[in-house]
Amino acid sequence: SSKSETKAEETTNQEQSLSGQTVFVYCGAGMTKPFGAIADAFKEETGCEMEVVYANAAQLQNQILTTGEGDLFIAGSADELTPVKDSVTESKDLVKHVPVLAVKSANPLGILGLNDLTKEGVEVVLGDADATPIGKIANKALTDLGILNNVNVIARAATAPEIFNALSVDECSAIIVWKENVTGSSTEIVKTSDLDAYVKTVPAAKLSSSKNTEALEAFMTFLDSDAAKNIWKTNGYEVLN
Amino acid sequence: MRKRFSVFDFFELFTIIITIIVIIFSSTLILAIVLKGLPYLGEAFYSEEVRFSIKLSLYTATISTVICMALAIPTAYALTRTSFPFKKLCQIIIELPLSMPYLVLGLSLLIIFSSDFGKALKSMGFKVVFDKNGIILAQTVVNLPYVIRFIRTAFEEVDERLEFISGSLGATKWERFITITLPLSKNAIITTIILAWSRGLGEFGATLMLVGATRMKTETLTTSVYLNLATGDTGASMASATVILIISLISLFVTNWIGKKNTQESRMKDVKSW
Amino acid sequence: MRKRFSVFDFFELFTIIITIIVIIFSSTLILAIVLKGLPYLGEAFYSEEVRFSIKLSLYTATISTVICMALAIPTAYALTRTSFPFKKLCQIIIELPLSMPYLVLGLSLLIIFSSDFGKALKSMGFKVVFDKNGIILAQTVVNLPYVIRFIRTAFEEVDERLEFISGSLGATKWERFITITLPLSKNAIITTIILAWSRGLGEFGATLMLVGATRMKTETLTTSVYLNLATGDTGASMASATVILIISLISLFVTNWIGKKNTQESRMKDVKSW
Amino acid sequence: MVNSMVEIKKYSIQLGKFKLKNINLNICEKEIFAVLGRTGSGKTVLLESVAGFYRSFSGEVTIQGQQVIDIPLEKREIGFVYQDFGLFPHMTVYDNITYGLKIRRKDKEYKKKMADRMAEILSIGHILNQYPGTLSGGERQRTALARALILEPKLLLMDEPFSSLDPATKETMYQQIKKIHEIFGCTILFVTHDFNEAQIMADRIGIMVNGELKGIRKSADLFESYQDEEITEFLSGFQERRMCI
Amino acid sequence: MVNSMVEIKKYSIQLGKFKLKNINLNICEKEIFAVLGRTGSGKTVLLESVAGFYRSFSGEVTIQGQQVIDIPLEKREIGFVYQDFGLFPHMTVYDNITYGLKIRRKDKEYKKKMADRMAEILSIGHILNQYPGTLSGGERQRTALARALILEPKLLLMDEPFSSLDPATKETMYQQIKKIHEIFGCTILFVTHDFNEAQIMADRIGIMVNGELKGIRKSADLFESYQDEEITEFLSGFQERRMCI
Numbered sequence A: 001s002s003k004s005e006t007k008a009e010e011t012t013n014q015e016q017s018l019s020g021q022t023v024f025v026y027c028g029a030g031m032t033k034p035f036g037a038i039a040d041a042f043k044e045e046t047g048c049e050m051e052v053v054y055a056n057a058a059q060l061q062n063q064i065l066t067t068g069e070g071d072l073f074i075a076g077s078a079d080e081l082t083p084v085k086d087s088v089t090e091s092k093d094l095v096k097h098v099p100v101l102a103v104k105s106a107n108p109l110g111i112l113g114l115n116d117l118t119k120e121g122v123e124v125v126l127g128d129a130d131a132t133p134i135g136k137i138a139n140k141a142l143t144d145l146g147i148l149n150n151v152n153v154i155a156r157a158a159t160a161p162e163i164f165n166a167l168s169v170d171e172c173s174a175i176i177v178w179k180e181n182v183t184g185s186s187t188e189i190v191k192t193s194d195l196d197a198y199v200k201t202v203p204a205a206k207l208s209s210s211k212n213t214e215a216l217e218a219f220m221t222f223l224d225s226d227a228a229k230n231i232w233k234t235n236g237y238e239v240l241n
Numbered sequence B, C: 001m002r003k004r005f006s007v008f009d010f011f012e013l014f015t016i017i018i019t020i021i022v023i024i025f026s027s028t029l030i031l032a033i034v035l036k037g038l039p040y041l042g043e044a045f046y047s048e049e050v051r052f053s054i055k056l057s058l059y060t061a062t063i064s065t066v067i068c069m070a071l072a073i074p075t076a077y078a079l080t081r082t083s084f085p086f087k088k089l090c091q092i093i094i095e096l097p098l099s100m101p102y103l104v105l106g107l108s109l110l111i112i113f114s115s116d117f118g119k120a121l122k123s124m125g126f127k128v129v130f131d132k133n134g135i136i137l138a139q140t141v142v143n144l145p146y147v148i149r150f151i152r153t154a155f156e157e158v159d160e161r162l163e164f165i166s167g168s169l170g171a172t173k174w175e176r177f178i179t180i181t182l183p184l185s186k187n188a189i190i191t192t193i194i195l196a197w198s199r200g201l202g203e204f205g206a207t208l209m210l211v212g213a214t215r216m217k218t219e220t221l222t223t224s225v226y227l228n229l230a231t232g233d234t235g236a237s238m239a240s241a242t243v244i245l246i247i248s249l250i251s252l253f254v255t256n257w258i259g260k261k262n263t264q265e266s267r268m269k270d271v272k273s274w
Numbered sequence D, E: 001m002v003n004s005m006v007e008i009k010k011y012s013i014q015l016g017k018f019k020l021k022n023i024n025l026n027i028c029e030k031e032i033f034a035v036l037g038r039t040g041s042g043k044t045v046l047l048e049s050v051a052g053f054y055r056s057f058s059g060e061v062t063i064q065g066q067q068v069i070d071i072p073l074e075k076r077e078i079g080f081v082y083q084d085f086g087l088f089p090h091m092t093v094y095d096n097i098t099y100g101l102k103i104r105r106k107d108k109e110y111k112k113k114m115a116d117r118m119a120e121i122l123s124i125g126h127i128l129n130q131y132p133g134t135l136s137g138g139e140r141q142r143t144a145l146a147r148a149l150i151l152e153p154k155l156l157l158m159d160e161p162f163s164s165l166d167p168a169t170k171e172t173m174y175q176q177i178k179k180i181h182e183i184f185g186c187t188i189l190f191v192t193h194d195f196n197e198a199q200i201m202a203d204r205i206g207i208m209v210n211g212e213l214k215g216i217r218k219s220a221d222l223f224e225s226y227q228d229e230e231i232t233e234f235l236s237g238f239q240e241r242r243m244c245i
């Protein structure tokens, strides 16, 4: 630990400018891990305090609208900015948010693409079509293929992790969920290009309530750094250029 | 000498002030919801989805309360009136889930009922995961530890001597229980039923985890609140919340009326506030 | 004639069977959590973040329980022992939030404390939104209706004649309350404290809405469970849940020991199970 | 010799600092037995013991040859009038009195008939709809009596059953209980502080002194001379007064 | 005439079907007044009325010239021995007895001293650590007495205060209460079913008949002839027996 202390001292010496300042960020609960790491890295580099509120998108939107506080909103998909568009001054895309089709490992039902979801005996769990971005995507994709009504959707869940849970405890045979949700050895992602058209981006949206331009700009710059991009990558996200 | 002593002494005044603070706070809380929900309320009542979820909420909360009581009353009896080995330990195991986040209880249920045991149940026609039954189960599991704890406390307060006397007049244990123990803990039981039912109406952590939120299938009022909030439709969400408030209001009126103290039971009725 | 009558009659047997079912179910529930969490538990205890959230959880749950009791006891007293206009109505207003989804209560708090009133409070140094204080407030609001209801029920069960007698021996209302009413509702109050504290530990719906979850600042054990679950890190999540279980276990042991019935108070101690 | 109803053999029990010591007593069928004794001497504990209230004792108590604690409580068929009445607070006087009949699934008319009969015997007809909390002391006592008597038990245990009554009412009660005793043929074991009452009612009398049951004899012989000083002392107060009247 | 302690004027109250009718009574300072009467005739209600227990009545009750219900309960300084004792179940006998002293912030030694004195007077020294639930009837009664007496109240209301005691203990109690009465100089209003007790203890006696207080007279004259038939009837039972002894 003495090593890291000296390191910390060095960085303090380099850029003392932001210490004592705070950036207040709303971040989708699904991105707790990568964004937490990025925030820590930024704090270490600049001494700037990072206050990150994690919650699901809807809660964050409510908090933004009701409190009129905060500097930055990291949402699971650019669509999530619509309800708060009046509070957003500018936004930029960070990483890709990739929807995937996932099945039990070894793919016992031989599901190779979205069209196979209509097969006899395939039970699917999706997100709620209004309340979750991933549910909206699934509906859009299946509707575009014209098969939504032929798919046996046994349940709709309210959050992405719940969708994944349904598959991992073997309560259904296929799900459509974000790529980073699929973890562990009991499930696998189907290699198909069916969902490529529906890839979303994770935006970082500056909020009009921000009063802390200097620190916020510094953080926005940091988000473009290799350090930040590497953190996204190690957590299974595809970085945009 | 003060002739007409003020009716309120300082302590009483203090309690009333606290009460007024609590009431103001409570009303503000309620108003914040109702004001947002009211404009959408009419719309909500016409929506088939809302009507469906009202029915589902009432149905599941009622059934889960009944199940809760059916399990809790015998358990509380066994814990207070019989002796069996490791009783204290059993009691602690039963009460341990008290502080579990509902989300975790839901996940735990999901794990249990997705196991082979759950699969077997399902093939026997008792579906839990993603099903109405699951809502009932989730509400039951969430409430059971409290309900047992409160009924146990109530039973402990009942004078066991009266039960002995009842027994010596010929009542079996079952009859003693029905004619003495239960009526003497009536108030606590009514309060507990209100708790269980209200929590059933309001619970969503465990429910969402176990059965998800499929519109018009497993959508309770509370899920509807949650989904509408997630959609950004705060108005509709608060309308659903207002519906819950209205249901709650009605049920409180009814239970207040049932739980009214029998003032005929003592000479004290006339005597309040000396 | 049957000489040694079996100790268990049918009714008793029935209650014990139900109890066993409840215990098995409860253990399974707990095991499902603990088995998932155990491998990560050591890791969790070493993590500074988990240690922080343990402290924060204990701190907020304790403070909110204290506040709850401090508000509920006077309110319950006023509702049962004093007379003021519209008492029944006040009571219903206070208990109305019982069935509100915690999420809605959280949103309601968010609305109230983001208003000018909240802004004013904040400028006076009392920050609620996105702050520790908010956690305490959310837990308090979530628990208060129950706590008041239960304490009210307990006070109603106390024999008012003993209070009159105490008064005629010279005790003021405050002294009557402290020496008679409160000790005679001791068990119910202990149970209510356990409820409030446990719910404080486990609550996250309202908390998340009002203060979100900022790591190392407003992250309680329960929010940690939630965040880890949302990230898909079930192991870490269950480890936090297991920590809650351990805390809960300890507190149940302690309170069981405090709430032990004073068997010296009657001749019945020797007499169980006729 | 007639059949024995209650047999107490070498019965001892410890409750806190108090000890009931080596009680030996045989009460025959249809006998009326009175227990006298100073307050706190153990009279109530003795009655409770006969009813099988306690479990950790030595010696034995049998009713009609059966160990009382081996009989399930609900089959003991003992009428017990408790010193503090033990009425059910949530039931009216009528429901209290007919409780045993309700348990025995008697029909409404029968219950009504019996309750009215009891109410007449004990003059409590006017309070049948009141709750115990509103009753006067004497009314409570007679309700407790009625609740025990209505079942026509073979064995009746009464703990100071007339202590809250005025002399006039008491007199009537003595007559009524004697009548009931004759009709039902029940055995009665009762505690009293009233020597006169003991002599009027009982066939035999025992005196409880510090947890020991002493000087059991025919009630007519109550004031005959005793070997035991404690008994003499206990009785003396009353005797003196009796003489000076 | 000496100062009056309790004045009851045209007092009436209705409780359920029962009525206490037009009570008029004047009790002087230091007087001992006994109320006799049939069970259920309203004696307890009368005592409760003097203590200011009820609020909806007509007429008035004053203590030392003050309307009793205008005095806050805790300032009334009335010692009340309840018919059913009303002990605090969660406190030991010692704590029950010293309750009033604790409320008055007396120090430990004073409490101990007074409790020991009371315990001696009432012979309850051996049960000071027991809880009321474990006491015998007579022990409860004396605990209730001790709790009221320890405050040396100006006015002592006692509802059948010796009913659960054996004759020997009763005799002692009479002496002790008389002694206490002399020392403290308190006024006593008490209910009893024991004519002998009333005559020994009281200066004057009143008889409660169906809610009316009748035939108030010097206790020595209790058995003088009455105009009222009901009183004659009430007293007759006892008189007969008294004659035949």
Ligand SMILES: Nc1ncnc2c1ncn2[C@@H]1O[C@H](COP(=O)(O)OP(=O)(O)OP(=O)(O)O)[C@@H](O)[C@H]1O
Residues within 6 Å of the ligand: C266, C267, D015, D016, D017, D018, D037, D038, D039, D040, D041, D042, D043, D044, D045, D046, D083, E127, E130, E134, E135, E136, E137, E138, E139, E164
């Ligand atoms: N559980 C107990 N713990 C301690 N002492 C007890 C307990 N139960 C009874 N006693 C004591 O046993 C003694 C006898 O009690 P019991 O009730 O039999 O007296 P009693 O003869 O009926 O007196 P009384 O005429 O006053 O009713 C009393 O001194 C009482 O305090």
Ligand SMILES: Nc1ncnc2c1ncn2[C@@H]1O[C@H](COP(=O)(O)OP(=O)(O)OP(=O)(O)O)[C@@H](O)[C@H]1O
Residues within 6 Å of the ligand: B266, B267, D127, D130, D134, D135, D136, D137, D138, D139, D164, E015, E016, E017, E018, E037, E038, E039, E040, E041, E042, E043, E044, E045, E046, E083
């Ligand atoms: N709240 C009430 N409702 C109905 N009846 C009542 C109520 N309170 C008292 N009574 C009746 O008033 C009558 C007088 O009661 P009280 O207790 O004064 O009798 P008492 O003279 O003390 O009799 P005892 O000698 O038996 O104690 C009783 O018949 C009682 O049932």
Ligand code: MOO
Residues within 6 Å of the ligand: A027, A028, A029, A030, A031, A055, A056, A057, A058, A075, A076, A077, A080, A133, A160
């Ligand atoms: O993390 Mo999200 O924005 O709730 O999908």
Ligand SMILES: [Mg+2]
Residues within 6 Å of the ligand: D043, D044, D045, D083, D159, E136, E137, E138
């Ligand atoms: Mg006794």
Ligand SMILES: [Mg+2]
Residues within 6 Å of the ligand: D136, D137, D138, E043, E044, E045, E083, E159
């Ligand atoms: Mg009376």
